[in-house]
Amino acid sequence: MKENKKDWILPDLKSAQKRTKNDIPIERLVFDLPDVVRDMGKARKYYLRTYGCQANERDAETIAGILEAMGYTMTTSTDNADFILLNTCAVRKNAEDKVFGEIGNLKHLKLTNPDLILGVCGCMPQEEEVVDTILKTYPHVDLIFGTHNIHRLPQLLYQVSMNKERTIEVFSKEGEVIENLPVSRFGTHKAWVNIMYGCDKFCTYCIVPYTRGKERSRLIEDIISEVEELKGRGFKEITLLGQNVNAYGKDLKEPANFALLLKSVAETKIERIRFTTSHPWDFSDAMIDIIASFENIMPYIHLPVQSGNTDVLKIMGRRYSIDEYKTLFVKLKERISDCAFSTDIIVGFPNETDEQFQQTLDIVDFCQFDNAFTFIYSPREGTPAAQMVDNVPKDVKKKRLAQLNAKVAQYALKNNKAYIGRMVEVLVDGPSKKNPEIYSGYTRTQKLVNFKADGVVSGDLVNVRITDCKTWFLIGEKA
Ligand code: 5AD
Numbered sequence: 001m002k003e004n005k006k007d008w009i010l011p012d013l014k015s016a017q018k019r020t021k022n023d024i025p026i027e028r029l030v031f032d033l034p035d036v037v038r039d040m041g042k043a044r045k046y047y048l049r050t051y052g053c054q055a056n057e058r059d060a061e062t063i064a065g066i067l068e069a070m071g072y073t074m075t076t077s078t079d080n081a082d083f084i085l086l087n088t089c090a091v092r093k094n095a096e097d098k099v100f101g102e103i104g105n106l107k108h109l110k111l112t113n114p115d116l117i118l119g120v121c122g123c124m125p126q127e128e129e130v131v132d133t134i135l136k137t138y139p140h141v142d143l144i145f146g147t148h149n150i151h152r153l154p155q156l157l158y159q160v161s162m163n164k165e166r167t168i169e170v171f172s173k174e175g176e177v178i179e180n181l182p183v184s185r186f187g188t189h190k191a192w193v194n195i196m197y198g199c200d201k202f203c204t205y206c207i208v209p210y211t212r213g214k215e216r217s218r219l220i221e222d223i224i225s226e227v228e229e230l231k232g233r234g235f236k237e238i239t240l241l242g243q244n245v246n247a248y249g250k251d252l253k254e255p256a257n258f259a260l261l262l263k264s265v266a267e268t269k270i271e272r273i274r275f276t277t278s279h280p281w282d283f284s285d286a287m288i289d290i291i292a293s294f295e296n297i298m299p300y301i302h303l304p305v306q307s308g309n310t311d312v313l314k315i316m317g318r319r320y321s322i323d324e325y326k327t328l329f330v331k332l333k334e335r336i337s338d339c340a341f342s343t344d345i346i347v348g349f350p351n352e353t354d355e356q357f358q359q360t361l362d363i364v365d366f367c368q369f370d371n372a373f374t375f376i377y378s379p380r381e382g383t384p385a386a387q388m389v390d391n392v393p394k395d396v397k398k399k400r401l402a403q404l405n406a407k408v409a410q411y412a413l414k415n416n417k418a419y420i421g422r423m424v425e426v427l428v429d430g431p432s433k434k435n436p437e438i439y440s441g442y443t444r445t446q447k448l449v450n451f452k453a454d455g456v457v458s459g460d461l462v463n464v465r466i467t468d469c470k471t472w473f474l475i476g477e478k479a
């Protein structure tokens with residue numbers, strides 16, 4: 001591979017951090033590829049592996065759509081791939097370590113197939129440190145591009161594949177909101193729908209506002225036409241995606257907010273609507289009213305608390321006290337009937353004391369979450385928290401995580417037990433791999449159910465009687 005270093009566009013976290021008041025233009029691309037590019041993937045296979053959150057999963061569907069428009073077909077094996085792309089996550093160090101491990105493992109494939117192209121995209125390339133490491137340590141990586149460069153994939157791949165040039169293009173500033181990119185949906189009855197990109201909350205531990213840029217919303221009409229199109233194709237469930245959906249519309253000229261958007265989506269009458277993630281700050285009463293009043297908005301809320309202690313929340317930059325969180329939680333529970341809740345929690349934030357951690361356990365006792373995603377704090381270069389001196393030893397952090405997980409599991413089981421004997425509606429995902437008589441699917445409250453049935457297919461909505469449960473799933477029989 002040639003290296004024209006002057007053509008490289010490298011990441012710059014400082015400029016990624018800047019926010020301007022400029023309106024974000026919406027660009028309606030007509031996605032049209034020149035013939036040479038359209039044929040590039042003919043008889044070639046791509047392997048795409050995605051790490052991290054739903055935003056990455058949804059990006060993967062666009063990447064797949066673009067590659068398929070270029071003639072590539074998907075393969076699930078790295079052994080017969082012509083193009084391997086790792087779509088990465090930067091939220092914690094262990095997510096990054098996995099990717100570096102995988103890049104190392106893939107090296108030998110280049111020996112048997114010298115034409116193989118290896119690419120890294122997603123959130124990791126947005127970090128200067130990561131690109132430096134790849135350049136120094138992994139010369140077999142041919143292509144690096146960031147979260148704001150996905151629409152440029154055809155040109156970038158052309159450069160690598162045809163011009164044999166090692167290519168790096170990482171824009172640090174978000175560009176236009178781009179509509180009409182091709183998409184290859186991985187699901188048949190459940191789909192992700194982006195409603196906004198980026199995050200402006202700048203929680204002090206979090207890299208996302210740097211890797212995904214400024215908050216920018218899609219227009220309501222574009223979102224609704226995507227939902228209508230999915231509904232027309234037989235999709236039963238959509239999940240509206242944003243790092244913080246409460247902020248939807250704040251950047252648009254036309255008055256728009258998440259409550260209005262949710263109402264319009266509910267009026268399409270698509271069977272099931274979910275949304276994620278809601279920040280506890282700015283969760284409006286209007287949103288609660290809409291969630292409570294439409295049958296097709298699922299009663300399940302992911303409400304990240306992060307810590308049970310107000311001082312820690314303050315240092316995290318979370319903008320709410322633990323009492324405010326509790327007040328919101330109680331209000332949601334009262335107003336939305338039979339609502340399930342999950343949360344995200346970080347333990348071992350710099351200098352977290354035993355007492356402060358105890359309050360995190362207390363909030364779990366108070367809310368009795370159905371599920372919680374729990375993490376040990378991981379310093380992220382460039383974020384304010386990474387500058388903080390941390391006196392909490394690693395083994396203390398590990399102990400806290402284990403203690404927290406035990407408590408979370410205890411409430412998950414308790415909540416599941418309350419389902420025994422109940423009849424619930426389940427959206428069928430498909431038969432179990434091990435036993436074709438057992439199907440799995442999810443309740444309205446996002447609980448996994450494994451149940452006995454025959455003659456059902458994925459995408460069916462069926463009633464299931466719950467007969468038993470485990471900590472992380474319900475067991476039942478189709479009624
Ligand atoms: N360390 C640990 N957990 C983190 N999260 C975000 N940044 C970090 C970090 N630096 C967690 C938060 C967030 C979830 C998606 O990941 O809990 O809600």
Ligand code: SF4
Nearest residue numbers: 199201202203206208
């Ligand atoms: Fe990160 Fe906070 Fe934005 Fe969530 S709201 S993506 S935790 S900065």
